[in-house]
Amino acid sequence: DQQVKQNSPSLSVQEGRISILNCDYTNSMFDYFLWYKKYPAEGPTFLISISSIKDKNEDGRFTVFLNKSAKHLSLHIVPSQPGDSAVYFCAAMNQGAQKLVFGQGTRLTINP
Amino acid sequence: KAGVTQTPRYLIKTRGQQVTLSCSPISGHRSVSWYQQTPGQGLQFLFEYFSETQRNKGNFPGRFSGRQFSNSRSEMNVSTLELGDSALYLCASSLGLAPTTYEQYFGPGTRLTVT
Helix, strand or coil: CEECCCCCEEEEECCCCCEEEEEECCCCCCCCEEEEEEECCCCCCEEEEEECCCCCEEEECCCCCEEECEEEEEEEECCCHHHHHHEEEEEECCCCCCCECCCCCCCEEECC | CCEEEEEECCEEEECCCEHHHHHHHCCCCCCCCEEEEEEECCCEEEEEEEEEEEEEEECCCCCCEEEECCCEEEEEEECCCHHCCCCCEEEECCCCCCCCHHEEECCCCCEECCC
16 A cells, blocks of 8 residues: 555656656655655655645755645755756655655656 | 765575675664665665664565664664565664654665575
8 A cells, every 4th residue: 555656757857947746645644744865876865844734845946835635745846957867755754653654756857 | 974884785695595784874873764665666664773672664574674783783684585575775874763753864775686
């Protein structure tokens, strides 16, 4: 049972435009959400997070939006840069359970 | 400060064998989590150790086990390897448990291939 789903395995965006990565979850007990970025041959690195008490969190070019009623979150990258090309994982947790559940990942390619 | 290190980086084993993977967390970090990454399933949580005790476990068979030593280093063992165990095994360390758990720092992973 995939509790966190990233339905787009890949996404291609032109440099300078907006990249939007989507993630859906099924467990209503999740109260903290994170995005990780992974380059080949490296472990994932933490990018940005959002608590369920918020609907938006911004950090530079990265903004995460949370729609609790739709059980959906998205990561916006504006403007997209070639160095953003990587696999992006969304993850969710119930802070009481102390366990991260990851999505399958979306491979983002930024074209010059 | 040195990052999370995992050894070995690459491993080839035969079906039925057993394997032990090692993870050294960032100095001062007491929590170590293990994940399995496969192309179709993404990252799946295996288990988490904190102060030498298993705090949490994912939905994996008993062939997958782990332990943590007093210096916070952790090992993961897989017995009776199956072809489906071929994956990237990632270790992540954090200072403590949730709510700080999200600040996980990942190692580069061990690529296990079972033939």
